[in-house]
Amino acid sequence: MQIRTISFIEVKSPGVHVFSKFPIPRIGSVLLSTMLRNEGYTVRAFVEDIAGIDWSVVEHSDVVCLSTITSTAPRAYEVADRLKRLGIVVIMGGAHPSFMPEEALDHCDYVVRGEGDITLPELLRSLRKGTPFPAAVQGISYRDKEGVIVHTPARPLLADMDILPEPDFSLVQGWKPSHTYPVSTSRGCPHTCTFCSVIQLFGRKYRFRSVEKTVREIAHAASRYDATIFFVDDNFAAHKERTKAILKEVVAAGIAPRWSAQVRTDIAKDAELLRLMADSGCNTLYIGFESINPRTLELYEKRQSLDDILHCIRAVKDHGISIHGMFVLGADTDTLDTVKCTADFAVDLGIDTVQFMLLTPLPGTPVFAEMELAGRLLHKDWSTYDMHHVVFRPALMEPATFQIETLKAMGKFYSWKYILKHLLAFDFHYAALGYFGHRAVKQSLERAMAYLERLEPSGSLLPA
16 A cells, blocks of 8 residues: 555544643654655654644545544544545554544445554555454454454553654644643653543553653754643652652753743642752643542542642742642542532632532543443433533432533633733733633533533433
8 A cells, every 4th residue: 555645634623621722742643644654654753722624735644543432532533534434544553543443444445453652664564565454453452354343352552652752743734832842751740630530541651752752852942843732741840859850950951941840739749849840940730639538539549638639729829929720520429518618618719710620431441441331321421521510320420410510610710800900910811811711601601502402301412
């Protein structure tokens, strides 16, 4: 098979939230695009949240690779069907196809399960050699000549991340690094949060790039772009000594980027780490608080307490770093009082921005398996599995009430008082975020009402 031109596509997200105005590509597609470009293919990447798809390019590709999470799967399937009708080979990857390969194969030719760094180039080499049923390639799923689905053995996780190149974002159509430049320094997570798909996809073993390569990429990004670097690692400080080594090198080199990252509350137990974060240019930490309900924290297996959360907020604030608090509401131990108290907590403690996300049982997670077995899933319209729609029966709340009260809690946080407070302080960045958050909540409430009207008493979803 002749393969010269390859297009990568990330389809658009189905909804809006407080950070929808600052979309960034997921690293995977850009990294794979870069690797294949380096192998001599003509490659172009399209991220629909950033710019529209140039169909004149895509429809003249030999192969199209579609990356999707659960909430974008219906749109990804729609695109895949369109391309399949044109006779283009379609390969799907990402979290959702990795956990639901049989479903994805109703729309594509091949599924790359899990990490694609070695698997995708190997699959393409097999296709070029005229092997359409490449049983020797680990980590893929496909239909054989009889139409029977074949799942080849899982590929071991990548051991050496230093073999990966720096992603070339110039391959992404319409991408302008004016707001955020994503950098990945590690994969995997040593923790076991029950609602998270990370460990199912990337394992519990924490794998990372060397300090030298990481600092080199930070320096490259800081020197070329006037943008905030966002470390997309699921937990940038999972290995604190390594994180401190990176930040020490950044400070010593005088790079001074603006940066943000996702972390856990345990960073507050390391004073040296917090000082280095502040000294190296950290402006915001995205912290997974998840809940202020001690019983919920235990159920989520967060291994943190309410005291840990309080101490973390104070310590981070004392170092002049802003906090984006992330909460997941709707556990079997949560009530409507939990939802309301969480909003009050976030306002009273001076958290800078928040996301109140509805617990969403994503395929591949323990909570999905449990709820599917118990018959608690309301439906499987994947486009609503986005942390903003109720898709299961909560134990202590009615689904509709839970949905509306969570959105009202967001509205209480992103209030006109929030906006005015930041305007009076001449903090136009947070005033703008507050205004966008306020509008996003209003729009989400309107969509939520339409969505809830489609839910039958049985929980099934009527057609729109």
